[in-house]
Structure formats: structure tokens, C-alpha cells
Amino acid sequence: MSLKTAIRETYDGFKSLITGMRITAREAAKPTITVQYPHETLPMPDRFRGHVKLILDPATGQAKCNACGLCVRACPSNSLEVDGAKREGEKRKSVSKYELDFTTCSLCGCCVEACPSDAIEYSKEYNVVSRDRDDFAKMDIYKRLQAESEEWKKTHPTPPAPPAEAAPAATPTPATPVAATSSPAAAPVVAPAATPAKPATSAPVPAPAAASPAAPEQKPT
Numbered sequence: 630m631s632l633k634t635a636i637r638e639t640y641d642g643f644k645s646l647i648t649g650m651r652i653t654a655r656e657a658a659k660p661t662i663t664v665q666y667p668h669e670t671l672p673m674p675d676r677f678r679g680h681v682k683l684i685l686d687p688a689t690g691q692a693k694c695n696a697c698g699l700c701v702r703a704c705p706s707n708s709l710e711v712d713g714a715k716r717e718g719e720k721r722k723s724v725s726k727y728e729l730d731f732t733t734c735s736l737c738g739c740c741v742e743a744c745p746s747d748a749i750e751y752s753k754e755y756n757v758v759s760r761d762r763d764d765f766a767k768m769d770i771y772k773r774l775q776a777e778s779e780e781w782k783k784t785h786p787t788p789p790a791p792p793a794e795a796a797p798a799a800t801p802t803p804a805t806p807v808a809a810t811s812s813p814a815a816a817p818v819v820a821p822a823a824t825p826a827k828p829a830t831s832a833p834v835p836a837p838a839a840a841s842p843a844a845p846e847q848k849p850t
């Protein structure tokens with residue numbers, strides 16, 4: 630190897646080293662984009678389609694679904710099973726069962742489009758895993774909503790009942806006006822003298838001498 634070749638190779642190697650170190654330094658200064666999965670996950674984009682899920686009504690904490698069954702009829706894969714019941718004090722039905730067969734669902738979206746109440750949407754779950762196929766053949770979507778509802782209740786405690794109406798306060802009786810005295814100065818009130826005690830009547834009262842009948846005069850015999 631000639632001296633000229635050795636110098637050129639040394640120069641090329643040094644230039645390559647500097648180029649590599651410059652790229653490394655530039656990337657090291659950028660913010661970290663690595664996600665520590667599964668401890669961290671990225672938010673899914675809006676158009677991501679996970680399995681369908683029931684939507685919670687933020688006003689009531691219950692499902693918006695009223696079990697009308699239109700999504701069941703719209704599903705081309707016959708993947709949905711829905712049932713409903715009337716809750717106490719309500720006029721219309723509410724969903725009580727919502728099962729999805731995720732093994733046959735094609736995520737076509739017909740059910741979401743057919744729903745007149747906007748009660749279902751695609752979930753953002755991308756890492757649903759199981760060792761049991763049945764977990765996907767009968768996915769209990771209603772149970773998942775109930776878990777959401779429990780979380781909702783924690784942040785929306787039931788307001789306390791309004792207090793019973795308090796009894797009206799007793800009307801104060803006006804004080805009896807005091808008769809004006811001739812003297813403006815408040816004269817000290819003098820207690821009336823105690824009435825002298827009556828003489829004791831227990832002392833024996835001498836009975837008036839009864840007029841004794843005169844003794845009959847004895848005639849001298």
C-alpha cells in the first residue's frame with residue numbers, strides 16, 4: 630500500500646466517523662418517541678376500528694341503547710345478539726344484553742351506521758388477547774359498559790336528598806307595654822309590706838260563764 634492510498638483511506642475513515650457522530654448527536658437531541666409497551670400505549674387514531682362497543686350516556690351514566698334491534702338486523706354476519714328490559718320507572722326499554730361474535734365480525738360498520746340512537750361506536754382496543762376462542766365468540770359488550778358505568782358513578786356521586794321543609798319559626802309575642810308613670814325616673818319598686826300575720830286562733834278562748842241554774846232553796850224542815 631502506497632503512502633498516498635494510506636492517507637486517503639485514513640481521511641475517508643475519519644470523514645465517515647464524523648458523519649456518523651453528527652447523525653448520532655442530532656438524533657440524541659430530539660425528544661424521545663419510544664413507547665415502553667406494554668406499560669405505555671399510544672392513543673389510537675380517530676378512524677381506528679376496534680370491536681363495536683356501547684356508548685355511555687354522560688348525563689345518566691347508563692347505555693344510550695334502547696335495544697331496538699336495528700343493528701342486529703343490519704349486521705351481514707349475524708354477529709350481534711341484543712336484548713332489553715324496562716327498568717323501574719322508565720317508559721322505554723334499556724339494553725340488558727349485548728353480545729358480539731368477534732370471530733365472524735368483519736368490522737364493516739353497518740351496525741354503527743344503522744343505529745338511530747348513536748348508541749354504538751368502534752372501540753379503540755387493539756390488543757384484545759385471549760387463549761380461549763370463546764372469549765371472542767361471545768364478547769359481552771354490555772358487561773364492559775357496566776364497568777364503565779361503575780367508574781362514572783365514582784365521579785358522579787348521587788346528590789343528597791333535599792332537606793325537608795323546616796317548620797315556620799314561632800312568631801314572638803310582643804311584650805305588654807308598661808303603663809307610663811307620672812315620674813319619668815324609674816322609681817324603685819318597693820315590695821308591699823308583708824301583711825301582718827293574723828293572731829293565732831289556736832289559743833283557747835275562755836268560754837263565757839254559763840249561767841248556772843240557781844240552787845233550789847231548801848225549805849227548813
Ligand code: SF4
Binds near residue numbers: 706733735737738
Ligand atoms: S361491524 Fe359489521 S359484521 Fe361487525 S357486528 Fe357490526 S354489522 Fe356485524
Ligand code: SF4
Binds near residue numbers: 743748
Ligand atoms: S345499538 Fe342502536 S341499533 Fe342496536 S339495539 Fe341499541 S339502539 Fe338499537
